[in-house]
Amino acid sequence: MKTILIIEDEQTISRVLAVYLKHEGYDVVQAFDGLEGLHAFTANQPNLVLLDVMLPGMDGWDVLKEIRKTSPCPVIMLTALGDIDYRLKGLNQGADDYISKPFVGEEVVARVNAVLRRPSNVLDSDHTKQFGSLKINLDSHVVSIGGEPVVLTPKDLNLLFFLAERPNRTFTREDLIENIWGMDYDGSDRAVDLSVKRIRQSLSAWPSSQGEIRTLRGLGYQFSVYEK
Structure with a gap:
């Protein structure tokens, strides 16, 4: 219960x-x-x-x-x-x-x-992704930068995991609302912008030379990973 x-x-x-x-x-x-x-x-x-x-x-x-x-x-x-x-x-x-x-x-x-009941399927994977100093464990739902844990809200965590599993792909706000907030969400798509803003703040210690969540004007958001 x-x-x-x-x-x-x-x-x-x-x-x-x-x-x-x-x-x-x-x-x-x-x-x-x-x-x-x-x-x-x-x-x-x-x-x-x-x-x-x-x-x-x-x-x-x-x-x-x-x-x-x-x-x-x-x-x-x-x-x-x-x-x-x-x-x-x-x-x-x-x-x-x-x-x-x-x-x-x-x-x-x-x-x-x-x-x-918001979608949680993004959290059900059983592997870890590493992007430089950023480590995302999709099994234990733990995010860390340089070994230091990063605390995120459930939907921010879902959004980060969704994007990180699909690096360098662009998603519109509508795509993200459907996949993260769910079909029954009746709020503003501004929620996506606020969630991305919070994630960026939480990942501020992640060097921009390794990657970032980019805003592509008129297109949407992308988890961009940069290879040295």
């Missing part, structure tokens, strides 16, 4: 979400402030986190940053802030989805199901 961690200070909302998720067959853990949420995350190692932005003490942005330091666990942000800038901020910091309040329980359950 998969575990969902709800970090939401409004107990009524948290209880309603818990009822819907339990009815769907999930195990549910609840926390009501940011610090408590981080403790619950460490203790329970959930499969997905529903994270409110406006939390007492440590807000959702800081909780997300702490989670991303050590884990690629999927995170869906919950907030009453519907402005596009807030949504982009969440996605840019590593959130996997974003739901604006007010929402209905069925919508949240649908989003949770969609995130958890």
Whole structure:
């Protein structure tokens, strides 16, 4: 049984979400402030986190940053802030989805199901690829540069693996959404740009002389490998 961690200070909302998720067959853990949420995350190692932005003490942005330091666990942000800038901020910091309040329980359950069933076939290979100092283990799902581990969100990891298995080939945003986000994804293709941006930041220690993720204007993205 998969575990969902709800970090939401409004107990009524948290209880309603818990009822819907339990009815769907999930195990549910609840926390009501940011610090408590981080403790619950460490203790329970959930499969997905529903994270409110406006939390007492440590807000959702800081909780997300702490989670991303050590884990690629999927995170869906919950907030009453519907402005596009807030949504982009969440996605840019590593959130996997974003739901604006007010929402209905069925919508949240649908989003949770969609995130958890996003394609993972890219992660099921059993070999390692080496591009200079960049090492990608497609079996253990570990990425490292010069022996130092690189932490990526699940979809960023999927995107990197997809591109790395097909070096020097160009893919449009539509190609990448279909293969990484899945056919049921109904968000903006800007998610691809944000994911590539995060991957580039995470791979900043990888020498550009060895390779890079290139943007080909009007065409798409390419994992380019340079041979000496």
